[in-house]
Amino acid sequence: MELANVRSLTITGGRNKYGRAEDQTLTCRAGDITCIVGPTGSGKSRFLADIESLAQGDTVTGRRVLINGSPVDPSVVRATGQKLVAQLSQQMNFIVDLSAEEFLMLHAESRISPDPDGIVRAILAAANDLSGEKFTGNVSVTQLSGGQSRALMIxxxxxxxxxxxxxxxxxxxxxxxxxxxxxxxxxxxxITFIATHDPVLALMGSRRLWFRDGGIAGIIVPDENERESAAYVREIDEQWARWRETIRTGGLLHAGPDPDLHHTD
Amino acid sequence: MRLITVAGPPSSGKTAVILHLVQAAQAEGVRAGVAKFDCISSDDGEIYRRAQIPVCTGLSGGLCPDHFFVANIEDCVAWGKREGFDLLVTESAGLCCRCSPHLRGITAVCVIDVLSGINTPKKIGPMLRLADIVVVTKGDIVSQAEREVFAFRVSRANPRAGIVMVNGLTGQGITNLMRYFREIPDMKSFEGSELRFAMPAALCSYCLGETRVGTTYQIGNVRHMEFPRKEGEEP
Known part of the structure; x- marks a missing residue:
């Protein structure tokens, strides 16, 4: 199976930790963002693990993952399982002692990229676009700030x-x-899944899977009101970013409910 | 009984992987035991016992751990058969990169962690190159790109092996590892077994307890390093 041909992922329900059937079937298509919410121990990691291992009814949840609507051949599951899913988490770091450019070249070579120079330039440009603080290809990946390394990873x-x-x-x-x-x-x-309780991210998803007791307890689809709220949440987020910038650049923060204090300079 | 040899550098996560694997196998009704090989001391026996996994521990002490392993593997198998195991897992540390405990016809696993660095796959010898399955651990704390580069380098060192990423702490990835293990055939007979690769050689005065330094005291299989010389300098 070619990785490039994966257009959709279907997850059929298994059972929660009390053995109750999880009566949900979910299909996610290329370009979809699905958010995953719920308290610690509610089954979010288990769900992500099921996707990662392309569960075929052989995990504790009994879920099944279909690709392009069909079950995956066991030999294919084994061979492509690892390559199907890329993961990104807050605790991941760069550990290799190389510059950003050298490291990306290495990654491009391992991907047998036809134009390694071009792709390395594109990744550096995209990472700088996402990062609040700019960086060049000469800087060692282990010296990047948290934000910069996150931007580069994405x-x-x-x-x-x-x-x-x-x-x-x-x-x-x-x-x-x-x-x-x-x-x-x-x-x-x-096909993106994001475990988050951050309102900015959560409202970017087209759906939210709400977990409880080890299973999907509900699929929440944003309504008209929530879509409107998204703009407001974003505004606050952007304001927050400006406050951070004020502090970072040695300014004084004048913010609060007192309208006299509420000015930006 | 099925036999699996698991080897890997110290602290790569062998015990954690085996614990998760054996527990997953037990959940499917498999009776499993572990033979743990170590050098100086080992607390792993206790870890296995606490998880209620039958274990025997062998300490090689002053001997080459690999030689100790191969001299004892037959007895391990006999123990496993006496205990009535369906599955026996041997765990041995690859203390030098030249360690090679894998046997022909017996499923061989090498456990290696991504934190060891992207050059490690080519530095490890037959223990990795001749393994059937390479389990890569600690991937949860490095970037996706490093995981991909690491896996690529493992597959370059050993194109034949299946590569499975396992998180030794949570057991994530064991599902995929189990898919390999379910296909392992029963060991027919252990008689006439052969190593996949010769063990690291050593037969010199130091093997026999010599402690003095100097060429006078060196007898047997000894090799000397070469050093860069200036032009015209006599060796």
């Missing part, structure tokens, strides 16, 4: 990783434009 996953499915476990709101990051993944037609 740009690299979007542009160079072969995986059609991307699992994201929360991205912190520090120095990376998360909205643009998700837009980049959508534009590259990734």
């Amino acid at each position: 740009a690299d996953t979007a542009l160079l990783s072969p995986s059609p499915i991307v699992l994201i476990d929360e991205i912190e709101n520090a120095g990376v434009d998360r909205r643009r990051a998700l837009e980049l993944l959508v534009q590259k037609e990734k």
Whole structure:
């Protein structure tokens, strides 16, 4: 099976931790963002693990993952399982002692890219576009700030990783434009799942899977009101980013309910 | 009984992977035991016992751990048969990159962690190159790109092996590893078994307890390094 031919992913319900049937079937298509919400221990990681391992009824949840609407041949599951899903989480770091450019070249070579120079330039440009703080290809990947490395990981996953499915476990709101990051993944037609309770990210999804007791307890589809709220939430997020910038650049923060204080300079 | 040899550098996560694997196998009704090989000391026996997995531990002490392994593997198999196991997993640390405990016809697993660096796959010898399955651990803390580069380099060092990413802490990835293990055939007979690759050679005065340094005391299989020389300099 060619990774590029993965157009949709269907997850059929299994059972929750009390053995009750999870009466949900969900299909996600290329370019879809699906959010995953629920308290710790509610089954979010288990769900992501089922996708990652292309569960065929052989995991504790009993879920099944179909690709392009069909079950996947077991030999294919084994061989492509690892490459189907790219993962990104807050605890991931770069550990290789190479410059950003050298490292991306290495990744491009491992992907047998026809134009490694071009793709490396494109990834660096995209990462800088997402990162609040600019960086060049000469800087060592281990010296990048949290935001810069997150931006580089997202740009690299979007542009160079072969995986059609991307699992994201929360991205912190520090120095990376998360909205643009998700837009980049959508534009590259990734099937994206994001475990997050961040309103900005959660409202970017076309659906939210709500987990409880190890299973999907509900699929929440944003209504008209929530779509309107998204604009307001974004505004606050942008304001928050400006406040951060004020502090970073040595300014004084004058913000609060007192209208006299509420000016930006 | 099925036999699996698991080897890998120290602290790569062998015990964690085996724990998850054996528990997954037990959940399918498989009776499994572990033979743990170590050098100086090992706490892993206790870890397995706490998980209620039958275990025997062998410490090689002053001997080459690989030689100790191969001299004892037959007895391990006999123990496993006496205990009535369906599955026996041997765990041995690849203390030098030249370690090669894998046997012909016996499923061989190499556990290696991404934190060891992207050059490690080519530095490890037969333990990785001749394994059937390479389990890559600790991938949850490095970037996707590094995981991909690492997996690529593993497949270049050993194009034949299946590569499985496993998180030793959570057990994520064991599902995929189990898909390989379900297909392992029963070991017919252990008689006439052969190593896949010769073990690291050593037969010199130091093997026999020599402690003094100097060429006078060096007898047997000894090799000397070469150093860069200036032009015209006599060796």
